[in-house]
Amino acid sequence: MHTTDTTTARDTTTARDTTVTRAPGPAPAGLTQNSAVRGGIGESTLRPDGTLKVTGEFAYASDLWHEDMLWGFTLRSPHAHARITSVDVSEALRTPGVYAVMTHDDLPAATRYGLEFTDTPVLADGVVRYHGEPVALVAADHPETARRAAARIHVDYDPLPLVVDEATALADDAPVLHPDRDDHHAPYVPHPNMVHRQPIKRGDVAAAEALADVVVSGEYEVGMQDQAFLGPESGLAVPAEDGGVDLYIATQWLHADLRQIAPVLGLPEDKVRMTLSGVGGAFGGREDLSMQAHACLLALRTGKPVKIVYNRFESFFGHVHRHPAKLWYEHGATRDGRLVHLKARIVLDGGAYASSSAAVVGNAASLSVGPYAVDNVDVEAVALYTNNPPCGAMRGFGAVQACFAYEAQMDKVAAELGMDPVEFRQLNAMTQGTAMPTGQVVDSPAPVAELLRRVKAMPMPPARQWESAGEGADIRALPGGLSNTTHGEGVVRGVGYAVGIKNVGFSEGFDDYSTARVRLESVGGEPVATVHTAMAEVGQGGVTVHAQIARTELGVTQVTIHPADTRVGSAGSTSASRQTYVTGGAVKNSCEAVRERVLEMGRRKFGSHHPAWATAELRLEGGKVVTDGGEALAGLADVLEDEAIDIELEWRHRPTQALDRQTGQGFGHVQYSFAAHRAVVEVDTELGLVKVIELACAQDVGKALNPLSVIGQIQGGTTQGLGLAVMEEIVVAEDGRVRNPSFTDYLIPTILDTPSIPVDVLELADDNAPYGLRGVGEAPTLSSTPAVVAAVRDATGLALSRVPVRPEHITGT
């Protein structure tokens, strides 16, 4: 009898033999929860890799190893914009231990790649456009040899005039950084150095402005934040006998990498086999290629496995950053506190290559109003090509920059009206049914006012805690901490609020699907499910959630999570807060198909034994087929016997639409998510040092599939937002060079900078989404930053229109 449904002819290796299939050294092991874990959705099951990570045992991509592998190294441009007049690799090639040196001239096939625009040279093609651009590659038998040899590549540069900001980018005589643009936005931009421009026009702003009792404007600036993931870019490419290559890699989206790598190698996609290696964080910074194509090129050139791992310094040049932004906002409101219009202009610096700048523009524009109902809107968001470091995806993706500006404006308008800033926000808060400035009516809960109410209602942390401790007062509770800069002098408390709106999933008509393969079989008399997706686990918790979904849908306890690879269809990117929604949805969908097949098998085998097989609603629960009344009809193992059900299906959320190029109107986003923060800070007003005491957060997550993971995401996002508020910035000098590419001078919050983060989770179901869930990961990053800055403004009385806020801004020095 034929019962095994293999919708594809792909090999069906399960995790039980992954020790064999992940041949080269330590790929991520331990991604399967141990057999003691039982929880279905809604339970806080523990991460299978959690203990390994905190004890330093987890194998990251930087731990990959292969016998007789070579080490790749990348020679990078010291200039932000220059013509390459000559390259001499002969001395490098003569270095003992060097196997290959490659420049642009050695590329075998496509010479450019890119996420959305194919504008990024694999290796610099006669011109370098940013400080740190890859120019040449070396493969050698030792990383030190590779680095030494790279230093012996002689490159002559002829510096070119720099494009560094809007004025230099859009001048009539500006150097055009990409003269041969053929991307889909090129015909519509007013200047070739503009990547994309998205207006949003709704209502009648001029008429509304005439009715406004107060008009408040402001200019704001957001510095360049880095994802600062802890695991640097790394991967291992192993040439295969069939002329292809196997790539073990830390990335965010295997199939997007594959689509870009294969043409560069001149190989069909099925000759490039990718397996996810251990990922040490991503936050958007692994959405673009870094060393993937480089390692494969060197491996195919030398016929040997090649590993590339960036050190921390190189990592700052190896991935895109958050777009720095300049924002101009003008709000009009009536005396009774109703917002009547918004005018805004948002300028994002995309740097030398497009990356995902166009999509960031779409987000910044469509979310520019924030979670408020404003009927009259005239907004323009643009991204520029410059010779600054390329910018692209980072947690919050365009919505972070807008949120900093509109929340600063909310406080400013409220102050102008003499209203309480929270009440003013609540008065104008959007709700389910509100039309976005894109015209899209929000058709699921939007509890903006309620989230604000909740954070405001939380108890306040006690004032001047360092004093209440008496003789044993702990100066770590003070700004400056153990640096011992104050014992209370100059310290003033401030409180600030903010709320934000983020889209979930890929927008503007993108075919944002995922694929899941689910196998169900009986092993030793017990039903076992295997979930195989290409989802990149970057820390977000898919490895727990997928197992939970399979347990809930299939009524099994044993679930194996297959390592992510390209032998299964695309899962889409681990970004845009989308994986639990989309790949979680795909897993649920495939599980449902498997369940239907189980029930068909059961009816065939046992249908005559009990009438309920034909008449009742049947579920899978506790390893059995049960009726909705709870009566067990058969064990899954008895239904399956020695046959396996194996189904791979694609799953899609409801489609979105492109935004109109002139008006920005359109059903642009799949789903929205909302978070609110209350920040309590203590500021040493004399020294300009800030201690964030508490960052309370309330967020609606629709349904918390794993409540512990949800809290972790919210606290992590909150902390990343705090970093942008008070310390995190890549500083680019006037010559376009990065000044602080290290953790010595690019500061991220330590545990002493991280406050208590009480979290209030709402679960208001979105009926369009699997289980009613709402993407979690990004929303808390948005409102955290403006809440902290609002609190610092409250403490200091300063306007503070730029983040990160530096001591110089507070002290006027």
Added chain:
Amino acid sequence: MDFLRPAGWEEALAAKAEHPTAVPIAGGTDLMVEINFDHRRPEYLMDLNRIVELGEWEVGEDTVRLGPSVPYSRIMEHLRAELPGLALASHTVASPQIRNRGGVGGNLGTASPAGDAHPALLAAGAEVEVESVRGSRRIPIDDFYTGVKRNALAEDELIKWIHIRKADGPQQFSKVGTRNAMVIAVCAFGLALHPATRTVRTGIGSAAPTPVRAREAEEFLTAALDEGGCWENGRAVPPAVARQFAELAAGACNPIDDVRGSAKYRRHAVTVMARRTLGWTWDEFRGVRRDDNGSARCA
């Protein structure tokens, strides 16, 4: 790169004489970062970890003889009473892991103006005992720092001991960074009262090409305290005196604008730290402690 591993002090001196470019390494918390970043590629590294006595200290009558490899964590734990300023400074060095490895010898060898130990050493008063095959000498800390990341060591000399005056009065150390822990100083200030000699000494970090004392500020304050009979009567330092002291301290700075902070901010911050640390040390000297509002009162 050759790695030298002398088994004892004499062998280390001989090796340093033979290979003057050899860079000594103990905790490696600074040097290894330089090497990893490829900022430095010494011809020879000389591992001092086999020389046990470099990690030891001895508390004498007037001074503490501190081995250059004594980790900061041990200074915090064991020498808080004798070297309170240095113990406070040690608290601000990087992370617990780094404090378990790094020692004052590394700070002195690197002689970065941002080294956390320098202001405390300058304020306490110290001598650096260095030795070579030619013999040994003691370099007063005031003469030790000769330029940006340069010190008074000859190329064949190694740091053997740091002789630091035991505290005869209150000491404070304050450091500004843009993070609440694990941060390199934007600038730092050390202050030590020396009631035995009725003097005060200061040290400023990261606000000039080298660590410096604010001599004019010290002289002004010493004179003002004498004039007011303050050492005897224990009266509060008049606010005008504290302000003047702080202004003079800032005047001793010669800071730069860099990625960590502006020159203007550094001057300003030194002013604030000088004023605050004077308040804390003087209150301690007078035997008062701070009440809930941060102002002085009788104990």
